[in-house]
Amino acid sequence: MADKLTPRATDYSKWYNELVINADLAEHSAVRGCMVIKPYGFAIWEKMRDALDKMFKDTGHVNAYFPLFVPKSFLEKEEGHAEGFAKECAVVTHYRLKVDPNEKGKLMVDPDSKLEEELIVRPTSEAIIWNTYKGWIQSYRDLPILVNQWANVVRWEMRTRLFLRTAEFLWQEGHTAHATAQEAIGETKKMLDVYAEFAEKWMAMPVIKGSKTESERFAGALDTMCIEALMQDGKALQAGTSHFLGQNFAKAFDVKFTSKEGVLDYVWATSWGVSTRLMGALVMAHSDDQGLRLPPMLAPIQVVIVPIYKGEEQLATIGEKVTPLMQELKSRGISVKFDDDDTKRSGWKFAEYELKGVPVRLAMGPKDLENGTVEIARRDNGTKETVPFEGIADRIQQLMIDIQDNLFAQAMGYREEHITRVDSYEEFKKLLDDKGGFFLAHWDGTKETEERVKDDTKATIRCIPFGMGEEEGVCMVTGKPSKQRVLFARAY
Amino acid sequence: MADKLTPRATDYSKWYNELVINADLAEHSAVRGCMVIKPYGFAIWEKMRDALDKMFKDTGHVNAYFPLFVPKSFLEKEEGHAEGFAKECAVVTHYRLKVDPNEKGKLMVDPDSKLEEELIVRPTSEAIIWNTYKGWIQSYRDLPILVNQWANVVRWEMRTRLFLRTAEFLWQEGHTAHATAQEAIGETKKMLDVYAEFAEKWMAMPVIKGSKTESERFAGALDTMCIEALMQDGKALQAGTSHFLGQNFAKAFDVKFTSKEGVLDYVWATSWGVSTRLMGALVMAHSDDQGLRLPPMLAPIQVVIVPIYKGEEQLATIGEKVTPLMQELKSRGISVKFDDDDTKRSGWKFAEYELKGVPVRLAMGPKDLENGTVEIARRDNGTKETVPFEGIADRIQQLMIDIQDNLFAQAMGYREEHITRVDSYEEFKKLLDDKGGFFLAHWDGTKETEERVKDDTKATIRCIPFGMGEEEGVCMVTGKPSKQRVLFARAY
Numbered sequence: 010m011a012d013k014l015t016p017r018a019t020d021y022s023k024w025y026n027e028l029v030i031n032a033d034l035a036e037h038s039a040v041r042g043c044m045v046i047k048p049y050g051f052a053i054w055e056k057m058r059d060a061l062d063k064m065f066k067d068t069g070h071v072n073a074y075f076p077l078f079v080p081k082s083f084l085e086k087e088e089g090h091a092e093g094f095a096k097e098c099a100v101v102t103h104y105r106l107k108v109d110p111n112e113k114g115k116l117m118v119d120p121d122s123k124l125e126e127e128l129i130v131r132p133t134s135e136a137i138i139w140n141t142y143k144g145w146i147q148s149y150r151d152l153p154i155l156v157n158q159w160a161n162v163v164r165w166e167m168r169t170r171l172f173l174r175t176a177e178f179l180w181q182e183g184h185t186a187h188a189t190a191q192e193a194i195g196e197t198k199k200m201l202d203v204y205a206e207f208a209e210k211w212m213a214m215p216v217i218k219g220s221k222t223e224s225e226r227f228a229g230a231l232d233t234m235c236i237e238a239l240m241q242d243g244k245a246l247q248a249g250t251s252h253f254l255g256q257n258f259a260k261a262f263d264v265k266f267t268s269k270e271g272v273l274d275y276v277w278a279t280s281w282g283v284s285t286r287l288m289g290a291l292v293m294a295h296s297d298d299q300g301l302r303l304p305p306m307l308a309p310i311q312v313v314i315v316p317i318y319k320g321e322e323q324l325a326t327i328g329e330k331v332t333p334l335m336q337e338l339k340s341r342g343i344s345v346k347f348d349d350d351d352t353k354r355s356g357w358k359f360a361e362y363e364l365k366g367v368p369v370r371l372a373m374g375p376k377d378l379e380n381g382t383v384e385i386a387r388r389d390n391g392t393k394e395t396v397p398f399e400g401i402a403d404r405i406q407q408l409m410i411d412i413q414d415n416l417f418a419q420a421m422g423y424r425e426e427h428i429t430r431v432d433s434y435e436e437f438k439k440l441l442d443d444k445g446g447f448f449l450a451h452w453d454g455t456k457e458t459e460e461r462v463k464d465d466t467k468a469t470i471r472c473i474p475f476g477m478g479e480e481e482g483v484c485m486v487t488g489k490p491s492k493q494r495v496l497f498a499r500a501y
Numbered sequence: 502m503a504d505k506l507t508p509r510a511t512d513y514s515k516w517y518n519e520l521v522i523n524a525d526l527a528e529h530s531a532v533r534g535c536m537v538i539k540p541y542g543f544a545i546w547e548k549m550r551d552a553l554d555k556m557f558k559d560t561g562h563v564n565a566y567f568p569l570f571v572p573k574s575f576l577e578k579e580e581g582h583a584e585g586f587a588k589e590c591a592v593v594t595h596y597r598l599k600v601d602p603n604e605k606g607k608l609m610v611d612p613d614s615k616l617e618e619e620l621i622v623r624p625t626s627e628a629i630i631w632n633t634y635k636g637w638i639q640s641y642r643d644l645p646i647l648v649n650q651w652a653n654v655v656r657w658e659m660r661t662r663l664f665l666r667t668a669e670f671l672w673q674e675g676h677t678a679h680a681t682a683q684e685a686i687g688e689t690k691k692m693l694d695v696y697a698e699f700a701e702k703w704m705a706m707p708v709i710k711g712s713k714t715e716s717e718r719f720a721g722a723l724d725t726m727c728i729e730a731l732m733q734d735g736k737a738l739q740a741g742t743s744h745f746l747g748q749n750f751a752k753a754f755d756v757k758f759t760s761k762e763g764v765l766d767y768v769w770a771t772s773w774g775v776s777t778r779l780m781g782a783l784v785m786a787h788s789d790d791q792g793l794r795l796p797p798m799l800a801p802i803q804v805v806i807v808p809i810y811k812g813e814e815q816l817a818t819i820g821e822k823v824t825p826l827m828q829e830l831k832s833r834g835i836s837v838k839f840d841d842d843d844t845k846r847s848g849w850k851f852a853e854y855e856l857k858g859v860p861v862r863l864a865m866g867p868k869d870l871e872n873g874t875v876e877i878a879r880r881d882n883g884t885k886e887t888v889p890f891e892g893i894a895d896r897i898q899q900l901m902i903d904i905q906d907n908l909f910a911q912a913m914g915y916r917e918e919h920i921t922r923v924d925s926y927e928e929f930k931k932l933l934d935d936k937g938g939f940f941l942a943h944w945d946g947t948k949e950t951e952e953r954v955k956d957d958t959k960a961t962i963r964c965i966p967f968g969m970g971e972e973e974g975v976c977m978v979t980g981k982p983s984k985q986r987v988l989f990a991r992a993y
Binding site: 095099102103 | 528530531532535536537538539540543544546547563564565566567568569570571572573575576577580583587588589590591592593594595596597598599600606607608610614619620621622629632633636642648652653655657669671844
């Protein structure tokens, strides 16, 4: 373990960077903007992925895999889409290296291997997938298509941060095809609900559901729905999006189907995705100045047992004592690690597992052996108790639930305190600086006002929330009429 | 379902291509050499992946993720490695497109976005990973590192075939670091054993373990071990490789560690991988002229129930009858599909599930309802029986084992018939054409002889097998002394 983390209050951004690196979640690679996801970080991502994958399958989706490369001409077919992604593409132009005749031991791009058409490393897969769906869809009988893909994508970001914004990231992208607009809109909403459920139940992170404004929509979508979470520094983070694509991609790639009634029409589409960005959200939603606080449902190690001992014999006695407990926990599906590493002091271990966010720590020493006790510490609230060893498995199982609930309650408490209704632009600007968080305010529905707020304050409309702020009023900036409050915040 | 497959005896290669496409495993994409893995094919790959992943974790490995891109200069660092992969690389040279000023609606590569150093889309990840390990390893305490990655890789193959040889494919690559050569060699063998166990137990495909000859080694390895399987056309297929890399990559990337005794030394390495090529092996090892024959342990649908009915009412009665059976099968971990699609005839369905390789098919009609029976058909041997419905779950559970075993036994029987000991080059050449399969023959150990056999016959040394053919003799080509027989075959 490295030195102490910079406290959040001192520099939140620095705290985040140090935490991601010190807790062994990820690191910068030698390739500009690309990260290495380290084993501990990847173990958390695997748990997220498996939980989401099960939710997708339970809602009728299947996985498939489409090519990494998108021919340039495919990207051109949907105009808005092309504009949205052209500026941040990794472009493959050649398919061979050769020995550099002028420099021994060096390789050079073989100019004879220039591709006739450049290939784009997928920034997202609508283009390549809709070109494929053209071959899969003729009739209403071929619909719906409910496909998901787990993949890596590349967007050439200039300013990158581990997990939050990287040139390459891992994600899943669902791409569905439907016979009617209504069904596609239903799918868009359904998957937004799946994301919200995942964020709240698994990540213990409350989210607000809504639709993006037109200017914040996905390139090529008619409607982009999103879930927005609040980080501890009062900034919002978009944690997932679900797009209703209308018939845009079907038209761009000429994908038609014959309906039951024999009418030929274009297919309706959705796409939806979440990415390794969720790792950043997980870190920032819960962690503290001592390190990660992981919700038990996503913690790679849920319980760690640290022996306090002098000499081999004491260690062996403690090991024997905890072996049946470990078996019992494993049989209940609780992951547990016994850290008998002799090269580290127990104080070092305590700090290390605090940093790594392990939800429950047990410590057992000679006194505990005498008294039939064990010390149990909660990572979420820092409490420590010495309790009877007898019945400890039940207590731990209950703690898994309690800690998960407590992290959610804390995050929800913070968000409730930081969601403010404002009616004047002056107040908005003041509270944005002084308090941060979400703001529910009236907006006149124009791009100009949205842009002005962004220029003035760096805050954006995170979404037009569902089931929140639905009342008439006047725009806080222009005084023009507004049908409902929208959700403003500064955001990641 | 499409038309009948070309029989294997008529054109094995055509049969394979038709089967992969008709059974909905994969298809060619619009991107040269890249495939789309369709949901049914991907579901099989997921089962393979999950089984392998568990075996890796059970042997102490963890997953991580490294960048897609490898800077050109990294590839140059290990000379043999560079030579091996330079000729088949996708090269990223630019990071932006822009609107083409000369052609409305078209995009062009922005010449201002040229990268200072070209990036190679990883053909394998030794270079980027060893550059990363440099930061992870200082002392013997940091060893071993036992990391695996599931990823896509790109090798610009000119002649591609679905699953067997594609420009992009999915795979796993293990990359481990050790303090001693002995430990690294142990790891290399251990993972070869894992692959062999997976191939035989899960894929029902017998394999022969051995080491590659020097000329067939992985670029940068000191020893490449492999498992070799035999396809039904008498050609061999390399199904997995495990490499002992010595200190080559540690030297190329300057990765040293301090031993317990305080001595500074380079780290010892292994890498090992299997890919979506295994899908091709699975198809070719077992399938017949009617379609796939999937081993139950990898079949996405293990049991299909086809109702034979006239009218809604009969269908509903059959549905009611089989619902408890389906629940019972699911509770035993057996996947089952009830195909009540009203738009397809039952004959069509029978052929479809035969094509898709579903191990067990139940058919239930009005007579069965009267008699309390059900028709049960095995995909592996084509037998059909009408049996009592009572107790059918037990029978199915046993069939899962029997079919898995039978497919292995058939493949093993074929291989045993097609592994021939030969002592004369004339006989070798004759039998290679007339019979095919593996040949155990003496070889003088020289590259020249190996090359000559390849030029004369297109057969290669698949491996120097472990525990097979270890007897002295004379080379079948040159008459020079040989310490053991090696395994020859024509191969995929």
